[in-house]
Amino acid sequence: MKVEQFSLDQLRTLLAGSGLRVKAGPFNLSIQTCLPSLTDQLYRMYSHYSLVDETEIAEFHVRIIPKHSIRRPFVRLIQFQVDGRAPFPPVPVEQALATLEWGINLVIAMRVNHLLLFHSAAVERNGHVLLLPAWPGSGKTTLCTALIHRGYRLFSDEFGLMDPQSGEFFPLPRLMPLKNQSIGVIRDYLPEAVLGPEIPGTLKGTVAHVRPPQESIERADETAKPRWIVFPKWSAGAALRLESLPQSEAFLLLATNAFNYEVLGETAFDAVTSLVRNCECRKLVYSDFDSALAALDELTDG
Amino acid sequence: MAKVDTRPDHHRLLLETIVQPASLTGYDNRQWELLLRLARRAQLSGYLAAKLEKDGLLDSIPARASNLLRSSLIQARKQQQSVSWELNRVMWALDGQEIPVIVLKGMAYLLQDLPNAPGRMFADLDLLVSKENLGQIESSLLKKGWQHHALTDYDERYYREWSHEIPALVHPERSVEVDVHHTLSSPLGKLKIDPLPFREAAVKVKDAGIYVLSPEDMVLHCAVNLFQNNELADDLRHLLDFHEMMLFFSSQQPFFQQKLIERANQLGLGNPLFYSLYFSRLLLRSAIPDDLEKQLDRQPGWLARRVMHHCVPLALLPQHPDHPSRMAGYARMWLYWRSHWLRMPLYRLVPHLAYKFYLSVFPARAETSK
Numbered sequence: 001m002k003v004e005q006f007s008l009d010q011l012r013t014l015l016a017g018s019g020l021r022v023k024a025g026p027f028n029l030s031i032q033t034c035l036p037s038l039t040d041q042l043y044r045m046y047s048h049y050s051l052v053d054e055t056e057i058a059e060f061h062v063r064i065i066p067k068h069s070i071r072r073p074f075v076r077l078i079q080f081q082v083d084g085r086a087p088f089p090p091v092p093v094e095q096a097l098a099t100l101e102w103g104i105n106l107v108i109a110m111r112v113n114h115l116l117l118f119h120s121a122a123v124e125r126n127g128h129v130l131l132l133p134a135w136p137g138s139g140k141t142t143l144c145t146a147l148i149h150r151g152y153r154l155f156s157d158e159f160g161l162m163d164p165q166s167g168e169f170f171p172l173p174r175l176m177p178l179k180n181q182s183i184g185v186i187r188d189y190l191p192e193a194v195l196g197p198e199i200p201g202t203l204k205g206t207v208a209h210v211r212p213p214q215e216s217i218e219r220a221d222e223t224a225k226p227r228w229i230v231f232p233k234w235s236a237g238a239a240l241r242l243e244s245l246p247q248s249e250a251f252l253l254l255a256t257n258a259f260n261y262e263v264l265g266e267t268a269f270d271a272v273t274s275l276v277r278n279c280e281c282r283k284l285v286y287s288d289f290d291s292a293l294a295a296l297d298e299l300t301d302g
Numbered sequence: 303m304a305k306v307d308t309r310p311d312h313h314r315l316l317l318e319t320i321v322q323p324a325s326l327t328g329y330d331n332r333q334w335e336l337l338l339r340l341a342r343r344a345q346l347s348g349y350l351a352a353k354l355e356k357d358g359l360l361d362s363i364p365a366r367a368s369n370l371l372r373s374s375l376i377q378a379r380k381q382q383q384s385v386s387w388e389l390n391r392v393m394w395a396l397d398g399q400e401i402p403v404i405v406l407k408g409m410a411y412l413l414q415d416l417p418n419a420p421g422r423m424f425a426d427l428d429l430l431v432s433k434e435n436l437g438q439i440e441s442s443l444l445k446k447g448w449q450h451h452a453l454t455d456y457d458e459r460y461y462r463e464w465s466h467e468i469p470a471l472v473h474p475e476r477s478v479e480v481d482v483h484h485t486l487s488s489p490l491g492k493l494k495i496d497p498l499p500f501r502e503a504a505v506k507v508k509d510a511g512i513y514v515l516s517p518e519d520m521v522l523h524c525a526v527n528l529f530q531n532n533e534l535a536d537d538l539r540h541l542l543d544f545h546e547m548m549l550f551f552s553s554q555q556p557f558f559q560q561k562l563i564e565r566a567n568q569l570g571l572g573n574p575l576f577y578s579l580y581f582s583r584l585l586l587r588s589a590i591p592d593d594l595e596k597q598l599d600r601q602p603g604w605l606a607r608r609v610m611h612h613c614v615p616l617a618l619l620p621q622h623p624d625h626p627s628r629m630a631g632y633a634r635m636w637l638y639w640r641s642h643w644l645r646m647p648l649y650r651l652v653p654h655l656a657y658k659f660y661l662s663v664f665p666a667r668a669e670t671s672k
Contacts, residue, residue: 028366057335057366061623070663083339083623113373263380 004047012039019061021052025172025220026115026161028058029104035078038064038096045097045175045196045209048217060107064096082107091202098199098207101175105158108172109259115170116271117259118160122169123152125300128227129169131160131279133257139234142182145210146289147296149190154216160226164264164271167278168223173216175209183208189289226275228299229254232284232292240291242299243283250281310627313619316340320542321587323353327362334367336623343620344538345423347371348378352421378421385409388427388478393511395446401439403511404430404504406483406523410514411543413507418546422539426470426479430515432501433484440468440482448473448480456657464490464650486523487530488645495526499569517551517558518565525578526571533641534617535634538585541618544578545586559590563597572600580607581614613637 003011003022014020019030020042033039052058060082067077067090077090080103087106091099109117120133121144130152132140141157148154155161155169157176162169175196178186183206186193196209229250230242254272255261261268282299286292309317315337319326329337341347351371354360360368389409396403405413408424431439444450448471453461461469466488470479485497500523504513515523524544528537551558566575579595582588595601602610616633642651 055331057331057338057364059338059366059370061339083343084621084626085343111370111373113376114369263377265380265383 001051002047003043003049003051006043008040008043011043012036015039015042019063020046021054021056021058022046022049023052023220024049024104024174025156026170027060027108027112027172028052028056030058030061031063031100032061033064033096033100035064035066035093035096037093038078038100041097041196044194045211048212048214050217060104060111062100062103062107064100066093095199095202097175097196097209098177098202101177101209104174108159112161113260113263116162116164116261116264116268118162118254119158119257119259120160121157122155122160122171122226123147124155124171124224125152127224128300129155129160129224130228130230130296130300131226132230132232133160133254135231135233135253135257138232139182140232141176141178142185142234143232143286143289143292145176145178145186145193146189146293148213148216149193150293153219154212155224159259162226162271162275163223164267167225167271167274169226170223171216171220173212173220175211177204177207177209179207180205186210226279228282229276229279230282230284230296230299232286234287235285236287238285238287240287240295241283241285242295245281245283247276247281250279251276309615310622312336312340312622313615316344316346316538316619317585319350320346323350323357324359326354327359329363331364334364338367338370339623340620342374343623344536346539346542347374348421348423349418349539349542350421351375352378356420374423375421378423381423381425382408382412382419384476384478385424385427386412388473388476388480389512391473391476392427392429392443392480395442395448396439396511399438399442401431401435401511402501402504402513403439404501404513404515405507406430406515407527410520411547413512413514416547417550418543422543425477426481428481428483430483430486430497430501432497436468436482436484440471443471443480447475460654464488464646487526490647490650491530491645493526493530493570493573493644495569495571517547517555518562521547521551521562522566522569522571522575525574529574529577530644531641533634534614534637536618536620538618538620541578541582541585545582545588548579548582548588548590559594563594567597567599570600572598573602576601577610577614580611581618584611585615585618609636 015032016034019032021028021030063081064078065081067079069077069090076093078093078096079086079090080088080099082103118133120131121140123130123144132143134140144157154173156172156174159172160169161172183198194211198206198208200206231253251272258268284292315333319337341350351374354371389405406428408422409427411419411422450469450471453469466485467481467483470481472479485495486500487493487495500515500519503516503519505516506513521544524540524547528540566572576595576598579590583590613633613636616630617637621627621630642655646654
């Protein structure tokens with residue numbers, strides 16, 4: 001059963017009651033809120049997600065609750081809670097969706113250590129994963145959004161989830177937060193992309209979420225092995241460059257980029273070593289999507 | 303005599319798991335989900351994972367549970383490694399200064415390989431030194447790169463004048479807090495603890511300079527932390543430390559329990575030991591003789607016992623994550639007051655709590671000094 005098969009009223013009852021239990025890749029989430037605005041947004045943005053079977057374990061329990069502040073009595077505030085604890089200060093009610101999504105990412109990053117968590121976008125083509133790790137100015141979410149509307153399957157725009165033993169990557173298709181100018185860029189380039197409301201004033205500026213394509217959510221159980229690692233960099237007016245990157249450099253970039261590299265220690269060292277050895281590593285500089293997509297298509301064709 | 307267990311279901315679930323880890327192979331997924339949330343809140347998921355791993359059960363439980371528990375265990379091991387390394391660095395910074403350093407709490411359990419150490423979560427390194435050596439240690443660590451967090455003038459004064467430790471020291475390249483204590487409880491508190499006998503009885507571990515408290519003192523310190531220093535909320539893990547140590551030392555040394563009682567009487571620590579024995583038996587079914595605490599010179603009065611009997615379990619055990627009980631909220635509030643009351647005389651306590659309340663409403667007013 002999927003979220004879209006509910007009526008809005010049924011969804012509201014669930015969210016305000018025992019919680020909406022949805023499958024997010026390898027994890028099950030339980031989400032609670034009684035905020036009508038957030039309920040409406042989730043109804044649209046989460047429509048393709050499958051419900052978790054009642055008898056399955058949900059790993060993460062999150063909640064968005066209204067909050068009153070003595071200092072700001074006239075602002076409607078909300079707070080993100082996980083298992084009844086609040087890791088962030090309250091924010092205005094308009095930021096509920098962005099806070100929920102960031103909160104879920106935080107919980108995954110803080111609690112998951114049986115997988116190695118790269119801070120990276122990941123997409124799949126021809127049965128293999130293309131990693132687009134985050135580094136300053138990478139614009140990974142924007143590029144990832146373009147790719148998944150041009151034939152690539154979304155794994156995640158934020159997490160490369162790697163099983164350190166088998167080397168398999170797990171899809172975690174979730175809403176993708178576009179920031180500031182990227183929102184207009186994507187609206188122009190991909191009119192078919194389904195975007196959530198524009199949320200101004202967050203810590204990262206204005207944010208609008210892209211809804212993951214239905215197919216990537218339906219195939220979220222299909223893991224894959226990585227084959228390409230591309231460090232993207234958007235640079236205004238730059239000519240396209242797709243250069244090979246020495247394995248040693250790719251190793252350092254990936255090791256410093258993984259959320260839990262230090263925590264996993266030797267396991268992570270071995271996993272990143274074999275990852276880099278088994279992948280083609282590239283550096284991509286681009287200024288327009290068309291040429292970047294063409295270059296990545298060529299890379300992932302064979 | 304069989305008594306009806308009137309505890310809430312989620313408390314029973316958590317306690318049953320701790321007392322009888324093998325029982326959880328029979329849990330259904332709903333119980334698992336609740337247990338995982340409770341264990342995380344009680345900071346016991348690493349401990350549980352270590353127990354299950356030792357018994358070879360981590361693969362016979364649902365995969366999602368096993369993944370989360372494994373994740374906690376990996377995290378706990380990393381923390382233990384970080385704190386061990388911090389101790390190594392502190393000893394390096396103090397090299398050649400002949401200052402005896404006594405390691406307390408989590409790191410001490412680890413150094414001694416106690417049964418409560420595997421999977422135990424702790425992020426701080428707690429050390430005890432003599433008051434005379436305090437200045438030298440602090441300046442040595444500051445010279446080698448450790449720093450104090452930016453503190454308000456108020457907090458600075460609170461630590462320096464009223465507390466049993468100096469403000470935490472952190473090396474900017476690492477995230478482990480080093481807490482240097484000169485005694486084991488607030489110097490303003492009603493219970494006066496002389497740190498000298500603790501230091502004199504300390505046991506050398508291995509390398510020069512590193513000591514831990516003697517077994518009796520380690521157990522007593524745990525009791526003092528629980529029932530004198532802490533506010534008891536979600537503190538089940540410390541009662542579990544007490545329980546595991548009692549069991550372990552009792553099995554190692556034939557007259558351990560007797561020596562413990564004598565030591566408590568000698569140091570005037572009957573009250574905290576009384577409560578620790580009582581609640582360890584009540585909640586964790588510790589195999590401790592029923593009348594052991596009767597031999598203590600100091601024992602709480604019957605009224606205090608009644609109140610504590612009802613309040614302490616509600617505070618020690620985690621709240622239900624979806625249905626917090628109001629009763630438990632009141633119990634926790636009362637124990638919060640109690641812990642402050644024990645640590646400070648009223649004329650200090652009232653302004654202190656008033657100031658803390660003020661800051662909770664106007665956090666921006668807490669301007670850091672300098």
